[in-house]
Amino acid sequence: MSSDTGWDPADGAGLEALYREHSTWLVRRLRRVLGRHADAAEDIAQDAYIRIARYATDDAGRHPRALLGTVGVNLSYDYMRRIGRAQRFAEDSARRGDASTPACQEADLALRDAILSLPPLYRDAFLMSRFTPLTNKEIGTRLNISVKTVEWRISRAVEICATHIDHEGEDR
Incomplete structure (x- = not known):
């Protein structure tokens, strides 16, 4: 689809045409942004298309590469921040020796399982x-x-996680 003709986000075929026209460009751009994490570029590009499917502005139709680039780069930065936090957490845990005890490993797994068991609307806000x-x-x-809904979802996620972990402890 040409940028001159515009893009209707309500039209699935239009989104598919947008994908066919710009996906190679977007993946290349994201690989440059991601550097050593370039293997995530295709997944992040897919996420970018999912995100822009919500936009119904004229700018989205007139300047799809600008929108795709902005959304894709922002998602890449979010991804790299998550990776960096996970690496720092792992390094800190290893330095303190936290992860080496079976009890800590078990607690980490129980928390991970509790978070993964959350319904997506709670999990997203909580994470x-x-x-x-x-x-x-x-x-x-x-x-x-x-903001109130965010606060409610976070508190509900904490309740669900606590209940999940309590039930895990009872099962052992």
């Missing part, structure tokens, strides 16, 4: 609140929900 530097207002903006 953003705990593993990103975003404020509740920023999380609300990203998820297109109010």
